[in-house]
Amino acid sequence: MFVQIKNLTFHYKNSQKPLFENLSLSFKQGEVSVILGESGSGKSTLLRLIAGLEVPSKGSIQIDQAVMNDNFRFVQPEKRGVGLVFQDYALFPHMTVEKNIKFGLTKMNRKQKQARMEELLAIVGMEDYASRYPYELSGGQQQRVALARAMAPNPSLIMFDEPFSNLDSKLQLQIRDELQEILKRTGITSIFVTHDEEDARAIGDRIILMNNGKIQDEGRPEMVLQKNKEKLSLAYV
């Protein structure tokens, strides 16, 4: 297993009840997994825990055989080699597209950085926009830049927090297909968070159904969606 979460317990400082209690979960290498769940079920928090932005009170997380945290260790987010595409992209507004993508490329010389930046812009089809600032881009373009930025340092795992929620529905479909194609091509392990069933079905190799901090079901998309049809339709009416 590429990512292995064992007995994870976590609660936010200002709430008494833990959001996750003894949560165990794993992700296979090269797989596209989708975490599906309603608002407030803890999807974003799970990604933040994997990225190291929150500290669990118990349990362990392993990525690629390496322990990220257990009772004795805590690897800082910058050392985890995990890419995260934020819900509202979080592109640095004071940097151009080029600077944004080069930001995470710390161990390269200038030439290598340039080459990697161009490579990624080509992947996401944004070659002509290198010198634009984020506010000069459309929502879909920003999303592609955010993806390029997260992929640039070659993370072993990339995670997306509701990447389509800021796009209109037509663009949503187009970007989703593009993204799926890019992920398949690069073979990178990825985790998606969404509350949209259609997204989950279209993009996922596997679906994890989450409710109130608990895993309700997981498996192949058709199976999970079929099995939980009633519950899902109730939740999304």
Place this chain on the structure above:
Amino acid sequence: MLYLIRKMRSQLNSWALLSVIFSTLILLPALLIMIQLFAESNENWEHIKEYMLKNYIVNSVTLVSFTGFFTVLIGVSTAWLVSAYKVPMHRFFKWGLILPLAIPPYIGAYTYHGILNYTGVIQTTLRNQFGIKVDQKYFDIMNIPGAVFIFTMFLYPYVYIITRSFLENQSSSLIENARLLGKGSFMTFIQVVLPVSRAAIVGGVSLVILEVFNDYGVVKYFGIQTFSTAIFQAWFGMGDIYSAIKLAGTLMFIVVLILILEKVIRGRKQYSYSTSKVRPLQPKELKGLKKVAVLSFFISLFALAFAIPFIQLLQWVYMTYDVILSAAFADLIWNSVFVAAIGSVFIIIVALIIANFSRLSKGWIGKLFSKITVLGYSIPGAVIAIGVLTLFLALDEKVITLYEWFGLEPTLVLSLSISMLIFAYVVRFLAVGFNSIESGFDKVGTVFTEASRTLGMSVTKTFFKVDIKMIKGAIAGGFILVFVDILKELPLTLILQPFNFYTLATKTFQYASDERIHEAAVSSMVIICISALSIFFLHRVLEKEPK
């Protein structure tokens, strides 16, 4: 669990350590005074306590209550009139009514005295043009009512600014509803505006009160005995640091009481400046008599609180600039700019470190640090000066023994040096820089920091590459505010300035106390112009900036 938290903090370690060091340094002067307050008393202090303390308290409380009352009256009514109604030159008055803040009360005090006294422009005109001799009694402002007038004129903008931005941003639907329900303007004001803006008003007037307690220039010039003047007398007049500390401690105690009172009165309601989503209040056009009344109110207020003293100072500048503008004056400007710039730089650095630590550590420790940081601004300058002096004198004793140990000539090294002065500025004005930077951080949130960290940057690298760049505006704003505050500062500088070292503010005050008020005009003018520019910049330029 504990271990894990420690682990997580390991990244923030150097930030935490620096924050602890700085906060301790900031707290130290106040702590020293607190401790000394409970030490045994000496004869001098017994004397002061027995015969004078009551007088200081009565005078201070009188000044504070009347000034508080009148600033609320003027500040709230102008805030309401400006945000609810449109009169000619509306945009000008909107920020012009803040301008009196550019004139420090001590400058206003001697300027008004100069206008009204026997040789002043009013009396000479009456005498020479009309042959009228007036009873001096009616033209004497060097008393408590006069001081209240001065404080009110130059401090009401604190109430005005906070109340106005509250009214403009927060209350439009309430007020419009009241209007729709058929309430007249006056009733709307009494029944809706006053109650809903209570928190904002209390916030503004507590700033005014702290300023009045902080003041030394006005009361000294007018010969009114208050805590500030008593502290000066104990230290400079009798060389009795001990009584100075006791007085400072008592004053600090009163100020703390007032801060608690403020919290209680303000209640759970916070005034906030959130401008998103809330529709701003639309001012409505005034006509006829009402228009004339409001307009003349604005004009007379602006004249009394800014235009008249400003023009008088201009005339004095014209009379004296050829004598005053010399190499010595250039030195004076250099001194002022030097201490203000160094002080501001230190404050911004310390504020950035503590603010960044407090926001990233999230827990109560961070909150505690930010509370400590703001403390200094509530404590009057003279009190901080005495605290810092005590601290440095104690340090010097250690240094002297060290010197003797090495067989060197023992001297006072730290006390009354520029570094002591700058340290005291940092204690006093850290809050100003901190508030600006903290609200900058609040606006951008933590998402960019987190993005940077998942891209492989440590907390410290993120700070330099992302965080600082994102709050440039807040840093610049904070720097300007602190710079101007230091430039105007009087009581603390008077106590702590090194021998033969003057700033614009202390020189101005010296001229005025020597009854050379015309000579004081040039340096006053420099202070006022720099303050006015900063007000213009902060309220016109930054306010217009989108976002």
